[in-house]
Amino acid sequence: xxxxxxxxxxxxxxxxxxxxxxxxxxxxxxxxxxxxxxxxxxxxxxxxxxxxxxxxxxxxxxxxxxxxxxxxxxxxxxxxxxxxxxxxxxxxxxxxxxxxxxxxxxxxxxxxxxxxxxxxxxxxxxxxxxxxxxxxxxxxxxxxxxxxxxxxxxxxxxxxxxxxxxxxxxxxxxxxxxxxxxxxxxxxxxxxxxxxxxxxxxxxxxxxxxxxxxxxxxxxxxxxxxxxxxxxxxxxxxxxxxxxxxxxxxxxxxxxxxxxxxxxxxxxxxxxxxxxxxxxxxxxxxxxxxxxxxxxxxxxxxxxxxxxxxxxxxxxxxxxxxxxxxxxxxxxxxxxxxxxxxxxxxxxxxxxxxxxxxxxxxxxxxxxxxxxxxxxxxxxxxxxxxxxxxxxxxxxxxxxxxxxxxxxxxxxxxxxxxxxxxxxxxxxxxxxxxxxxxxxxxxxxxxxxxxxxxxxxxxxxxxxxxxxxxxxxxxxxxxxxxxxxxxxxxxxxxxxxxxxxxxxxxxxxxxxxxxxxxxxxxxxxxxxxxxxxxxxxxxxxxxxxxxxxxxxxxxxxxxxxxxxxxxxxxxxxxxxxxxxxxxxxxxxxxxxxxxxxxxxxxxxxxxxxxxxxxxxxxxxxxxxxxxxxx
Numbered sequence: 084x085x086x087x088x089x090x091x092x093x094x095x096x097x098x099x100x101x102x103x104x105x106x107x108x109x110x111x112x113x114x115x116x117x118x119x120x121x122x123x124x125x126x127x128x129x130x131x132x133x134x135x136x137x138x139x140x141x142x143x144x145x146x147x148x149x150x151x152x153x154x155x156x157x158x159x160x161x162x163x164x165x166x167x168x169x170x171x172x173x174x175x176x177x178x179x180x181x182x183x184x185x186x187x188x189x190x191x192x193x194x195x196x197x198x199x200x201x202x203x204x205x206x207x208x209x210x211x212x213x214x215x216x217x218x219x220x221x222x223x224x225x226x227x228x229x230x231x232x233x234x235x236x237x238x239x240x241x242x243x244x245x246x247x248x249x250x251x252x253x254x255x256x257x258x259x260x261x262x263x264x265x266x267x268x269x270x271x272x273x274x275x276x277x278x279x280x281x282x283x284x285x286x287x288x289x290x291x292x293x294x295x296x297x298x299x300x301x302x303x304x305x306x307x308x309x310x311x312x313x314x315x316x317x318x319x320x321x322x323x324x325x326x327x328x329x330x331x332x333x334x335x336x337x338x339x340x341x342x343x344x345x346x347x348x349x350x351x352x353x354x355x356x357x358x359x360x361x362x363x364x365x366x367x368x369x370x371x372x373x374x375x376x377x378x379x380x381x382x383x384x385x386x387x388x389x390x391x392x393x394x395x396x397x398x399x400x401x402x403x404x405x406x407x408x409x410x411x412x413x414x415x416x417x418x419x420x421x422x423x424x425x426x427x428x429x430x431x432x433x434x435x436x437x438x439x440x441x442x443x444x445x446x447x448x449x450x451x452x453x454x455x456x457x458x459x460x461x462x463x464x465x466x467x468x469x470x471x472x473x474x475x476x477x478x479x480x481x482x483x484x485x486x487x488x489x490x491x492x493x494x495x496x497x498x499x500x501x502x503x504x505x506x507x508x509x510x511x512x513x514x515x516x517x518x519x520x521x522x523x524x525x526x527x528x529x530x531x532x533x534x535x536x537x538x539x540x541x542x543x544x545x546x547x548x549x550x551x552x553x554x555x556x557x558x559x560x561x562x563x564x565x566x567x568x569x570x571x572x573x574x575x576x577x578x579x580x581x582x583x584x585x586x587x588x589x590x591x592x593x594x595x596x597x598x599x600x601x602x603x604x605x606x607x608x609x610x611x612x613x614x615x616x617x618x619x620x621x622x623x624x625x626x627x628x629x630x631x632x633x634x635x636x637x638x639x640x641x642x643x644x645x646x647x648x649x650x651x652x653x654x655x656x657x658x659x660x661x662x663x664x665x666x667x668x669x670x671x672x673x674x675x676x677x678x679x680x681x682x683x684x685x686x687x688x689x690x691x692x693x694x695x696x697x698x699x700x701x702x703x704x705x706x707x708x709x710x711x712x713x
Contacts, residue, residue: 161460367436
C-alpha cells in the first residue's frame with residue numbers, strides 16, 4: 084500500500100487512546116475474514132461434489148447468514164454500548180469470540196459445511212455486538228480533528244484485514260494434509276490475541292448510565308430508526324453508508340466465483356484482485372484524510388460516488404474470455420485485459436474509501452453523544468438490511484440467468500441513481516463539493532492558528548471582506564459549521580445562493596432598506612448563539628473597492644450586547660486582485676481572469692471578550708492579522 088499516512092495518522096498509531104482499540108478491531112476483522120475466506124475457498128475449490136450453481140448458492144447463503152445477526156441484534160448492542168463502559172464491553176465481546184472460534188475449530192476438524200456455515204451466524208452475532216462500540220468509542224477517545232484520520236485508519240485496517248485474512252487462509256488451507264486443522268488453530272489463536280489487546284483499551288465511561296435496556300427487538304429497532312431519522316442529514320448519511328455496504332458485499336461475495344468462472348483464474352488470481360480492492364480502499368481512506376485537511380469534509384462523498392459508478396461500469400466492459408484451464412497470476416497479468424481489470428478494481432476501492440470515511444465521521448460528529456451508540460446501531464441495522472438484500476440480489480440475479488459481470492453493471496447503474504437521490508435530499512453534499520473544489524482548485528489555502536476558534540461553544544467571527552467568495556473560503560477551511568450574516572443581495576447571487584441557503588446563512592439588510600429583514604436577521608443570530616453555534620459577520624458591510632478595509636459598522640456590537648460571547652478576529656490574505664475581487668472594476672467581469680491557483684491565507688487571532696469589543700478594537704486586530712497582503 085502506498086505510504087500515504089499523514090503525521091496525524093502516525094501519531095494516532097502511537098497513542099494509547101487509539102492503538103489498543105485499533106489492534107483489537109484489526110484482529111477481529113482479520114479473524115472474521117480468516118474464517119470466512121477459508122470457508123469460501125474450501126467450498127469453491129476443495130469441497131467434493133460442489134457444482135458451480137451449488138457454489139454460487141452456498142457462498143450467497145453464507146454471506147446472508149453472517150449479516151443477518153446485524154439486523155436482529157444491533158438494537159440491543161446499541162443500547163449496551165451507550166449504557167456501559169465501552170472498553171469493558173469490548174473485552175466481554177472478545178471473550179465471546181474465543182468461545183465461537185473453539186466451535187469453529189471443531190467444525191473444521193469435522194469438515195462439516197453445514198456446521199461451518201451455521202457458525203457464521205454466531206460470528207455475525209459477535210460482530211453485531213462489536214459494531215456500535217467500534218464506531219461510538221472514536222468520538223469519545225479522539226479529538227474532532229483526529230476523527231477523519233481515525234476513521235481512515237479503521238476503514239483501511241478493516242480492508243487490510245480482509246486482504247491479509249484471505250492470503251493467510253489460502254496458504255494455511257493448502258498445507259497438506261492438515262490445512263483445515265491449522266486454520267482451526269489460527270482462528271482460535273487470533274481470538275485470544277485480540278482479547279489481550281482489548282485489555283489495554285483505556286476506559287470509555289458510559290454517557291447514558293441510566294438507560295433501561297429494552298429487549299423487545301422489533302419495538303427497539305423501530306425506536307432506533309426513529310432516533311436516527313431525527314436528524315435528516317445523519318439519517319441519509321446512514322442510508323449512504325448502507326448502500327456502500329450493499330456494493331461492497333456484492334463485489335466481495337461474487338469475486339471468488341467471478342475469478343473462477345468468468346476470468347478462469349486460480350486462487351492466487353483471486354488473492355491478487357482482492358488485494359487490489361483492499362489496497363484501493365486503504366489508499367482512498369488516507370487520500371480522503373489528505374484531501375479533507377483534517378475536516379469532516381462531506382464534499383468528497385460525491386467524488387467517491389462518481390468513481391463507484393464509472394469503474395463499476397468499466398469492469399463490465401473489461402471482462403476477459405475465460406479459459407478451459409485455470410490460469411495463474413503470471414498468465415493473468417500477461418493477458419491484454421488484465422491490467423484494465425486490476426486498475427478498475429483498485430480505483431473502485433479507492434472511490435469507496437473516499438466515499439465512506441466522511442460519511443462515518445459525519446454520523447459520529449452530528450449525533451448526540453448520549454445517543455451515538457444507538458444511532459450507530461441503527462446504522463448497523465440498515466447496513467445489515469442492505470447486505471442481506473445484496474445477498475438476495477445476487478441469488479435472484481444469478482438464478483435468473485444473469486452473469487456476475489451483469490451483476491456488477493447493474494449495481495454501478497443503481498449507484499448513480501441512489502447517489503443522485505441522496506444528494507437531492509441532502510444538498511449539503513453538493514454544496515460542500517462546490518466549496519471544496521473552489522479552495523482546492525481555484526485557490527490553495529494556507530490555514531494559520533484556526534485552533535483559536537472554539538471547538539464547541541458559541542462565538543462571533545469577524546473578518547475582512549475582500550471578494551465574493553470570502554464566505555466560501557471560510558466554510559471550506561473551518562471545521563465547524565458557520566452561520567454567515569451577509570447582505571441579502573449577495574445572498575441572492577446565482578450558484579452562491581444555493582451554497583449560502585444550504586449553509587443556513589442569514590441574509591440581512593440596512594435598517595432603512597428592509598427593517599423587517601434586519602430584525603429577523605438579529606433574531607436568527609441570537610437563536611444561533613443560544614444554540615452554541617458559530618456566527619460570522621463581515622463588519623465592513625460591503626466588499627472593498629480599494630483593497631483597504633472599510634470602517635467596521637456597529638452591527639457586531641449589537642449582536643454582542645444581546646449575546647456577550649467571545650469574538651474571534653479573522654483575516655484573509657492574498658485575495659485582492661483575484662477574479663472575485665473588485666481590483667479591476669466589477670468582480671467576475673474580466674475575460675481572462677487572474678488569480679487562479681494562487682496561494683491565499685486565512686489566519687485567526689486571539690478571542691476578544693465581549694466587554695473589550697469595539698469597532699475600532701476589532702478593526703485594528705483584523706488589520707494586524709491581515710498585514711501587508713490584501
